[in-house]
Amino acid sequence: MTIPPCTESGSSVLDELKAALGSRVSTDGELLQNRAHDRSHHDWAPPLAVVEAASTADVSAALRICHEHHTPVVPRGSGTGLEGGANTTADSICLDVSAMNRVLTVAADDLYATVEAGVMKSALNAALPEHHLQFAAGPGVDATVGGMAATSASGTTAVHYGTMKENVLALTVVLADGSVITTGSTTKKTSAGYDLTHLFVGSEGTLGVITEATLTLHPIPASTKMGVWSCPSLQHAVELVVKALRSSLRLTRVELLDRVTVDALARYTGYTAPVTETLMVEFVGDRTEVESQYARFAGLAAQFEAAEHASTSDPAESSRLWQARHDALPAALALVPGSAPLPTDVCVPISRLPACILATQKDIAASGLVAPIVGHVGDGNFHVAILLPPGDERAREQAEELNARLVERALAAGGTCTGEHGVGLGKVSAMAMEHATALQTMRTIKASLDPRGILNPGKVLAAS
Amino acid sequence: MTIPPCTESGSSVLDELKAALGSRVSTDGELLQNRAHDRSHHDWAPPLAVVEAASTADVSAALRICHEHHTPVVPRGSGTGLEGGANTTADSICLDVSAMNRVLTVAADDLYATVEAGVMKSALNAALPEHHLQFAAGPGVDATVGGMAATSASGTTAVHYGTMKENVLALTVVLADGSVITTGSTTKKTSAGYDLTHLFVGSEGTLGVITEATLTLHPIPASTKMGVWSCPSLQHAVELVVKALRSSLRLTRVELLDRVTVDALARYTGYTAPVTETLMVEFVGDRTEVESQYARFAGLAAQFEAAEHASTSDPAESSRLWQARHDALPAALALVPGSAPLPTDVCVPISRLPACILATQKDIAASGLVAPIVGHVGDGNFHVAILLPPGDERAREQAEELNARLVERALAAGGTCTGEHGVGLGKVSAMAMEHATALQTMRTIKASLDPRGILNPGKVLAAS
DSSP states (O other), X not given: OOOOXXXXXXXXXXXXXXXXXXXGEEOOHHHHHHTSOOSSSXXXXXXXXXXXXXXXXXXXXXXXXXXXXXXXXXXXXXSOOSSSTTOOOTTOEEEEOTTOOOEEEEETTTTEEEEETTOBHHHHHHTSGGGTEEOOOSOSSOOBHHHHHHHTOOOTTHHHHOOGGGTEEEEEEEOTTSOEEEEEOSSSOOOXXXXXXXXXXXXXTSSOEEEEEEEEOEEOOSEEEEEEEEOSSHHHHHHHHHHHHHTTOOOSEEXXXXXXXXXXXXXXXXXXXXXXXXXXXXXXXXXHHHHHHHHHHHHHHHHTTOEEEEEEOOHHHHHHHHHHXXXXXXXXXXXXXXXXXXXXXXXXXXXXXXXXXXXXXXXXXXXXXOOOEEEEGGXXXXXXXXXXXXXXHHHHHHHHHHHHHHHHHHHHTTOBSOSSSOOTTTTHHHXXXXXXXXXXXXXXXXXXXXXXXXXXXXXXXXXX | OOOOOOOOOSSOHHHXXXXXXXGGEEOOHHHHHHTSOOSSSXXXXXXXXXXXXXXXXXXXXXXXXXXXXXXXXXXXXXXXXXXXXXXXXXXXXXXXXXXXXXXXXXXXXXXXXXXXXXXXXXXXXXXXXXXXXXXXXXXXXXXXXXXXXXXXXXXTTHXXXXXXXXXXXXXXXXXXXXXXXXXXXXXXXXXXXOOHXXXXXXXXXXXXXXXXXXXXXXXXXXXXXXXXXXXXXXXXXXXXXXXXXXXXXXXXXXXXXXXXXXXXXXXXXXXXXXXXXXEEEEEEESHHHHHHHHXXXXXXXXXXXXXXXXXXXXXXXXXXXXXXXXXXXXXHHHHSTTOEEEEOOOBOOGGGHHHHHHHHHHHHHHHTOOOOEEEEGGGTEEEEEEEEOTTOHHHHHHXXXXXXXXXXXXXXXXXXXXXXXXXXXXXXXXXXXXXXXXXXXXXXXXXXXOTTOOXXXXXXXXXX
C-alpha cells in the first residue's frame, strides 16, 4: 500500500474519514457515549467519532487518514475489557471492528479457523459443532476474537488449553500507517523469522489493529467429569492442585473459591457446600480415561483431607454445578447492596499462591472492605472482587491502595500484575515495576511501529 | 547499564575485548576454524576472534565493545544448527555461550527451571529425574538451550509438548549495545505488555543474545506405549493421523518414515518391518489411560488398513524400536557411500501433507537423486535428506533446486519454509516469498533494536 506524503491537508480528519467511509463514520452523541469505554471504572471521554469498520480495507483507510492527521485511534471489539484498554479520549477516533463478524474458514482436518476480528467467541463456537470441534481458549465472558487476542485473554480453561498466546496461529494486522500485514502461518509450527503474531497478541491495539485471526481448534471431548471439593484450608487446596499437576493429571479446569465467596453463594443462591476453601475441578476425554483421571484425583484429594461435595458426568448437572462459579461475582455484589466491583488480576508461581492469597486476605480484613477471591489456581492467577459501596469515595481509594499493594506483593513473589485482563490504563503504572529495563525495549518497538504514537496512546505504556 | 558515547577509540576491537575479557578471548587458528560454522553446508570464514563468555556480564561487555566498533557478532551454542545460523564471517566475532552451563533454579512445584544459555538439553534433563520432571521440547540432537530457543527448535515431541515457543517462559537477553533485559515471567501466564520473550525466541541472535532461559518442565510419565504401524499408502498414513488427532488421541510422538527410508533401514540395520510407509506412534501417561489410548488408536488404524508391526510398553524394547527413527539418517547416508545430506524442513497444514510429499517424491524421482523422507506428521513437518555424492557439484545444484521447488510447493499449500531448523543463511531468500509485507515489519524491528546491524548480520533477513 502506498502511503501519501505526510502533508497537512486542508480538510479535517472527520471530513476525510466521512469521504472515505461514508455512513460507517458516526458522530451520533449516544453512540459516542456508548463506545467510549469498557466495563472498567477507568476514565474516558466521548471520542470525535466512531468508525464502524466492515473490512480490513476500512480499517486500513481509517488508519491511513488518522495517521496523516496525527489523530489517536482506539480500537474496540465488544467492550468487555476490565482495564480501560478500549476507553477513548476526546481527541480520538473509536475504531470499532465488531461488525467484522464473518467466520472465513473452518479447516477441520487442520484444526484451525480463520475469522474476522469482530467474531464473538460464542459465534465461532456455534459454527463448530458440525465439525465436532471447539474454540476452547478465552475468558468466561463472551468477547470478540480480536479483543481476546489483543489482551492475551484467558480464563478457566487456560490450565489445559492455554491462553490466546497458545491459540493464535496467524493474524492480519493493519499498522499505524494503514499498511496491511499477515503474520504467522496456518501450519502448527514455523521457525521462519520473527514471531510477529505473538508481538501483536497482548499488545492491546498499541502496535497495530488486528482484523483477522487464525485460531487453533480442539476436538469436542466425548465425556466430562467435574467435581466440587471442600478443602480444610487454602494451603491444602493449593498443595492438592500442585500434586495433581505434578502427577500428570490433565485438569481442564481447576477453580478455587475462597470461603467468603462460598458464603456469598450460600446467601445468594442457596448453594449448599460447606463454607470453606473449595475447588471445582473438571476432566474431559474418553469416558474410561476421564473416570481414571478423576479416581486418581480423588486419591490425591484424600491425602490433602479434601472432601467431595458433589460430582457428575451428566452435562446438565455439570452446568448446574459450574453455575456456582459463574454466580460468584453477582453473589459477591449482593453482599454489599448496590456495590460495583474493582477487579484485580495478579498471577504468581503456584507455589507462592497460598502466601500471596493469605497476605491479601489479611490486608482485606484490615481494610474493612468486603472482597471475595476466586482463582484459576492451576495457573497461579486469582481475582479479588473488591466491592465498592455506591458513592463511597473513601472505599474506592482504599480499594485502589489494596490493589496496588497486591500488585507489589505479586511482583515480589516473582509474579505479574496481570494474568489475563491486560494492562489497559489500570496497570500502566505497574509496568515499570514489573519490567525494569525491558520497558525501554517495549518503548523502542512501539516507537518503531507507531512513530506518531496514534495507536491507543497511553495504554500499556504511559504516554511519553 | 550506561553505554559510553559512540566515539572512535584509538584501540582495536580485539585489544578492547582482550582488555575486558582476558583469556576468554582467543585468536587461536584451530579454534577459529572450529567455531566458524554449524553442521550445514553453508558458507563460512574464520572470525576475528572467539569470545568464550562465562556470564551475562561477559556477553554484555563483548557486545558493548563490538557495538562501539561496529563489529559483527555471531552468537553460538553447540553448533548443531542446520542452516548456517552460527556461521561466521571474516570480519566478525564468534560469541560462544557454551561455557555458560549452569542450571540456576529448578522450581519443581512451579514446573519450571532457569538455566544459562549454554546448558545442553541432556544436562538439564540429567538434573531433573530427582524431581520426577523432564524438559520435553527441542530436537532429537542434543543442543544448548540458548540455541534451541534462538531457532524456535522442536522435534518428535512437539505434537504433544509443543516447540520452544510453548516451552520458554522468560529470558535474559543482552541487546546490541550491551544492555541487559529480562523478558516474560516465571508465572504460567501474563498479559503485562509486549511478549518480548516470543520476539527473541526464533530470532536467531539477530535481535539480542539469549544468556538465560526459564523453561517449562513436565512430569515424567508413569508409563509409555509405542507401536510401529505399516500403512498401505502415504494417504492412508496421514488420514489415520488426522483422524487420531481429531479424536482427542494424545499422541506424544507420531513419526512417518517413507518407504525409501524403511528400505534403507532394512539394508543398514536389518530392520524387518514391511517396506512401506510406516508410522511410529507413542502414548504416555498412567498405564490404564495409555492402554486405552493405544487401543483406540489401533481401532482407528484398522479403519485405514494399517497393520501393527510391533508394539511395547517395555522401556528397553521401546528404545530399541525408536532406534530405527534415530538410524534413519545414517541408514539413508549408507545408500550412497560417502554422501552428505542436504536437509530440508518445510511444514504444511496436515491436510496438505500427502499431496506435498507425493509431488516431492515425484520431483525426487525425476531428478535421479536419492532422498528419503521422514516426517513429524502430526505437525505437518517433514524432512527430505537429499543425499549428495562426494564431490558431485551437479548433484548439489540439483539438490538445491529440489529444495527451492519444495519450499515453493509448501508455501503454495499455505506452509512455511522452515518448521524447526530456522532461517539462518539457507532460507533467507525464501523469507520474502513467505512473508510479503510483514518482512518490512521484521526489518523495522531489527533496525530499532540493532541500529548498527552488528547482531548476526545476513541471518534471517538479507543484509540490507
